[in-house]
Amino acid sequence: MDVAGLTGFLLGKVGVHAERCVRRFSPRATCRRCLEACPVDAVKLTGEGVKIGECNRCGLCTAVCPTEALQDPERTPAFFLARGREILQTYGQVGFVCFPRGKEARMGSHLIGVTCLGGIPVEVVVALATEGKVVFSRQGQECTSCPLARGGEIWEELLALARQMIACLGLPEDRITFLNEAPPAAPAEYRREGEGRAAMGRREFFAALVRGLGLKGASQVSDRPGMPASRRAILQEVWSTRASAEKKELWPQPGLKLAGPCYLCNICSRLCPQEALVLKGDELLFQPSLCTACGLCIDVCLHGSLAWGEKVSLKEVSSAERKRLATAVTLQCSRCGQEFRASPQTDLCLRCRFSAAQEGLKAN
Ligand code: SF4
Ligand code: SF4
Structure with missing residues (x-):
C-alpha cells in the first residue's frame, strides 16, 4: 500500500493520486468521469485535480478513472485479480456479489462481495474470464432501488464492455453471466472441497496482493514516474496469453x-x-x-x-x-x-x- 492508499485507508476513503489526474496536466482537460460516477457527491474537481470528501468506498470512481488517480486502498485491481484467481483454482468459477459494506463475511468463500458491482475493474473481469467463469449477482435487488443507483448504469456498461472484450478474444459468451437472484452456489462438484474454507486472513490477503502486483508486463506500460500500470498491465497479460486468438477482431x-x-x-x-x-x-x-x-x-x-x-x-x-x-x-x-x-x-x-x-x- 502506498502513501495515498494508506491515507485513504486511515480516513476511510478511496486513495487519491492527485498527480495522475488529467486535470492537473492541463486546464483544458475536461474529464469529469469520477464526479459523474460518484453516487454520494464526494468528488470535488478543482484546478489542482481531484479531491474526495465524505466517501462510502463504493469504488465507482476508481473503476471509471482512466489514469487510476483514484484507488481503493485495499480493493485494488491487483487484489481482485489475485483473489479471483484463487477462487477460480478451487471452484472453477468466481462470483461477484453486491453486498452492503461489512456483510461480506456471510458469503461463501467462492464469492467476492463488493459494495457495488460497478466498482469492479473491467480488466479484472476479462482476465478472470480467460481462466474460468465469472458470475455476477445482484441478489434480486434492482439497481434503481439502491442508494448507489448510478452504479447500476456503470455496471451495465462494464458488463457490455467485458462481453465485447471476451468475444474479441474468441472466448464463449457464457464465461461472463449474470444472475438477478441470490448469490450463485459453489459448483456442486467442488462444494465439499470448498466447504469450511476459511475466509481470507490478513496474511493471505497480503500474499495475494503481492502476487497480484507481480503481474508480468507491468513495467512495460508506463515509464513515466508516478503513472500507474496495473490495469493496463492486466490487459497486456490477457493479450499475450491469447496470442492465438483471431487478431482481426476489433478490440x-x-x-x-x-x-x-x-x-x-x-x-x-x-x-x-x-x-x-x-x-x-x-x-x-x-x-x-x-x-x-x-x-x-x-x-x-x-x-x-x-x-x-x-x-x-x-x-x-x-x-x-x-x-x-x-x-x-x-x-x-x-x-x-x-x-x-x-x-x-x-x-x-x-x-x-x-x-x-x-x-x-x-x-x-
Ligand atoms: S476520472 Fe480520474 S482523470 Fe478524470 S477527473 Fe476524475 S480523477 Fe481526474
Ligand atoms: S492515453 Fe490515449 S487518449 Fe489519453 S492522452 Fe494518451 S493517446 Fe490521448
Whole structure:
C-alpha cells in the first residue's frame, strides 16, 4: 500500500493520486468521469485535480478513472485479480456479489462481495474470464432501488464492455453471466472441497496482493514516474496469453485519428500520461496498446486536430508497434507566403492560422 492508499485507508476513503489526474496536466482537460460516477457527491474537481470528501468506498470512481488517480486502498485491481484467481483454482468459477459494506463475511468463500458491482475493474473481469467463469449477482435487488443507483448504469456498461472484450478474444459468451437472484452456489462438484474454507486472513490477503502486483508486463506500460500500470498491465497479460486468438477482431476501444492539420507542436505527446503519443522526427506516432482513452490529447490540441477514431484490431492493440498519425511536409502559406512544416491538411502557417481564428472571433 502506498502513501495515498494508506491515507485513504486511515480516513476511510478511496486513495487519491492527485498527480495522475488529467486535470492537473492541463486546464483544458475536461474529464469529469469520477464526479459523474460518484453516487454520494464526494468528488470535488478543482484546478489542482481531484479531491474526495465524505466517501462510502463504493469504488465507482476508481473503476471509471482512466489514469487510476483514484484507488481503493485495499480493493485494488491487483487484489481482485489475485483473489479471483484463487477462487477460480478451487471452484472453477468466481462470483461477484453486491453486498452492503461489512456483510461480506456471510458469503461463501467462492464469492467476492463488493459494495457495488460497478466498482469492479473491467480488466479484472476479462482476465478472470480467460481462466474460468465469472458470475455476477445482484441478489434480486434492482439497481434503481439502491442508494448507489448510478452504479447500476456503470455496471451495465462494464458488463457490455467485458462481453465485447471476451468475444474479441474468441472466448464463449457464457464465461461472463449474470444472475438477478441470490448469490450463485459453489459448483456442486467442488462444494465439499470448498466447504469450511476459511475466509481470507490478513496474511493471505497480503500474499495475494503481492502476487497480484507481480503481474508480468507491468513495467512495460508506463515509464513515466508516478503513472500507474496495473490495469493496463492486466490487459497486456490477457493479450499475450491469447496470442492465438483471431487478431482481426476489433478490440472495443477507440483509436485516435487526425481530424485536422497537425503542426507537430508536441503538446499532446508531451502531456499524454501513458506516452502513447510520441513525436519522432517529422512524425506523430500513436501506440494503441498504451492508450487508456483518457481523452486528454483531444482536449489539449489547440487546433482540434485529434479525434476518436475507429476501433483498433486486437493485433494492433496487443502489439508494441506505433502507427503514424501525422507526417509533416513542407508547405507554403496561402496568406503570408512563408514556408512552414505541417501535415498536408492545411494551407495556413501557424501564425496565420491563429490570426485567422482571432479575426473570425472579432467578426462574431
Ligand atoms: S476520472 Fe480520474 S482523470 Fe478524470 S477527473 Fe476524475 S480523477 Fe481526474
Ligand atoms: S493517446 Fe490521448 S487518449 Fe490515449 S492515453 Fe494518451 S492522452 Fe489519453
